[in-house]
């Protein structure tokens with residue numbers, strides 16, 4: 001791996017729920033781990049998330065959702081990435097989910113799902129181990 | 137090269153990846169840039185700079201909307217500082233420009249300033265070239281006005297906007313001399329706030345008293361905007377257009393500007409390339425650490441150490 005490659009992550013919060021504290025905390029943890037974090041704010045459609053990810057050439061999309069629409073929104077992002085031939089971008093999810101949703105999300109192509117109790121260092125390490133900057 | 141063709145026809149993924157490779161210093165990207173050079177020089181480049189939080193991104197977002205309404209295509213580069221502690225960065229300007237993400241006539245890219253030796257300027261300049269070559273009519277570059285770098289980026293812009301907010305004129309210290317000298321248009325944003333007239337007056341005075349005023353016959357106007365409420369944006373774009381026509385109206389001035397730009401581009405590039413290659417050599421060989429130790433132990437002085445390193449490189453080949 002070229003040592004000048006830097007991990008680029010898009011932190012996005014699709015759906016309608018109103019605050020992004022969690023997304024901001026994770027964005028800061030990523031920055032402190034040396035990643036470049038594109039933060040694109042609240043209320044985005046999956047289409048907007050995917051378009052931003054492609055323009056920004058990120059290695060990973062971290063989706064966060066609290067309002068329960070994750071079963072639609074997260075898989076839709078994966079689907080759109082496939083349509084755009086951009087499914088080399090890893091998709092992760094974070095938020096408050098019922099336990100039984102997690103395997104379903106993983107089946108739909110969400111590579112990992114983090115629940116509120118997961119320590120930030122664990123999330124950061126997961127990214128370091130599973131995401132190759134620049135796809136190499 | 138196939139990729140060159142893809143960039144010229146505006147292939148989003150190819151453009152996005154090329155900018156990444158430029159940022160990550162991938163040697164192939166340089167080869168692509170060489171091929172693209174002949175396709176550059178058509179976009180009009182607007183630099184937008186100012187202190188954190190003055191409303192630059194909101195302003196850019198509104199400018200993009202207005203330019204799109206007149207049928208122009210736009211590329212945006214939003215540059216934010218890299219954390220000196222971790223090397224990471226939070227790039228948050230996109231938040232304000234979200235509504236353009238589905239518009240094919242708009243390409244928005246966030247960049248971090250990255251390394252210390254001219255990283256920002258070199259990568260940003262090259263990224264401007266890429267958006268230019270992909271056919272965008274306008275390229276808008278947002279930088280935070282805190283260091284030397286944004287004065288550098290100004291040299292790559294055709295028109296430079298300095299964004300201020302009411303109250304900022306009071307604090308003369310906050311406005312570095314350099315920044316007043318490079319502004320082609322001054323924008324007092326958040327003019328819904330108190331103290332606009334005073335700020336306009338203060339800035340006017342500071343500009344008039346500056347040395348380089350009436351740069352090439354252009355008197356920098358001061359405009360007031362409310363980016364959050366879409367007020368004053370049309371007038372701002374009109375003023376940018378006036379500045380563009382002003383630049384175009386004078387052949388000798390235009391060739392002088394082109395000369396200055398090519399000159400500064402090339403000198404930055406030379407410095408950047410030499411510094412980068414030397415650092416790669418001396419860090420991978422361990423010579424850098426050794427030299428540092430010797431300097432601390434007073435076995436060698438830093439001047440001699442530097443001369444030795446540089447002359448060794450000059451005798452070898454550039455990669």
Ligand SMILES: Nc1nc2c(ncn2[C@@H]2O[C@H](COP(=O)(O)OP(=O)(O)OP(=O)(O)O)[C@@H](O)[C@H]2O)c(=O)[nH]1
Nearest residue numbers: 187188189190191192193194325326361362363364
């Ligand atoms: N009152 C008022 N607020 C504004 C105006 N324009 C922008 N803002 C607000 O100012 C805040 C910062 O705006 P940004 O556009 O993010 O500012 P910025 O200069 O890009 O900030 P950085 O990129 O962080 O340096 C936001 O909350 C905007 O809504 C305005 O005309 N009036």
Ligand SMILES: [Mg+2]
Nearest residue numbers: 192193228229
């Ligand atoms: Mg901004």
